[in-house]
Amino acid sequence: MKRIAVFTSGGDSPGMNACIRAVVRTAIYHGLEVYGIRRGYNGMIKGEFWKMESSSVSNTIQKGGTILKSARSQDFMTKEGRQKAYEQLKEYEIDGLVAIGGNGTFTGATLFFEEFGIPVVGAPGTIDNDLYGTDYTIGYDTAVNTALDAIDKIRDTADSHERVFFVEVMGRDSGYIAMPCAIGGGAEIVMIPETITSVPQVIDTIKNGWERSKTSFIIVVAEGDEEGNATDIAAKVKEALPIMDIKVTILGHVQRGGSPTAADRMLASQIGIATVEGLLNGKTDVMAGIVNSKLVFTPFKDTINKKKIINQRFTRMVEILSV
Structure with a gap:
């Protein structure tokens, strides 16, 4: 050769x-x-x-x-x-x-x-x-840290305004980015293709947290989750919990770039x-x-x-x- x-x-x-x-x-x-x-x-x-x-x-x-x-x-x-x-x-x-x-x-x-x-x-x-x-x-390591940095910043706003944030990360067929971001970012819920997490489960988790005086929530969603993307899931949750201030952030291709x-x-x-x-x-x-x-x-x-x-x-x- x-x-x-x-x-x-x-x-x-x-x-x-x-x-x-x-x-x-x-x-x-x-x-x-x-x-x-x-x-x-x-x-x-x-x-x-x-x-x-x-x-x-x-x-x-x-x-x-x-x-x-x-x-x-x-x-x-x-x-x-x-x-x-x-x-x-x-x-x-x-x-x-x-x-x-x-x-x-x-x-x-x-x-x-x-x-x-x-x-x-x-x-x-x-x-x-x-x-x-x-x-x-x-x-992978860079993408997770990029996403986690964004989630940390979103957490500040979620806490300040007492909001529910659905944060969508990449992962059409895999939750490998979503999972460490959820754990490292202190998320209340993670939704990934490998496991079944239904919208009713998300609603119950938010309700239970609210009753325990939780005022902000982060839900990390892998883009390929079986319930749909973060926008679709957030709309369903908003319909069930109209009193909640719900926002969606899609991190998208920012996860691919950077040093x-x-x-x-x-x-x-x-x-x-x-x-x-x-x-x-x-x-x-x-x-x-x-x-x-x-x-x-x-x-x-x-x-x-x-x-x-x-x-x-x-x-x-x-x-x-x-x-």
Whole structure:
């Protein structure tokens, strides 16, 4: 293996640049040439390749987003699109790929490997922390701290005006952001896709709290909760409790941005090194991750198909601490 390429795909996450930096410098350390592919699979199809040197990633470890840009590619999901991508890789004599992203990225990577045999090792770059095969994903710690900082500020207003705030955080299929935000932010309720929390339960909790002289409430809602989004849930609660002053805050994409925390920089650096050394050691069609403080390589099919479970004791913690 003489030449590798690295790209980011799907939603951006804080720490992606730290991972790119680690990939580039590890490749150079081992005597490899390294190219960056701009705009993910779209860029691979169009030949947007950038020969990277050590200086290419100087002053990037602290930056959010991704210097390689990111995009979702419909063309890559076609056989013709993947054929074009393969031809571009052959033109640039790329021997292996590092794919930084989440489920969609790895779905494309495993299909690409099956069809063309290009070795691919993945790095888990997503704020959702929903990938099987790693305790934490790159960007998760930063996203949680960003959301928690916002909830702390909302709590001040909720307390001052004696309001009920529904705060929606990201998590279409996972409550991994919502749960630590609820515990760390002192929320009365958390609503996540992994557990059933009905609107009547929310109403009862608010009523019971009010009777105990609670005058403000924070309800953290993962955007993919079975009862709907925060706006829908808040409307139902307002209908049942018209006397309550109810507000909704949707944190949205603010959770994706910002300078990565120390934890995310460390994780991204460790995994970036592992992806390159994994390729050199013959690893392919796998994701590098950290489980119980140990480096592991998990097949893409497992990261895509196996469910990462939230510990149910966290739900009980919210219930106990909200009394």
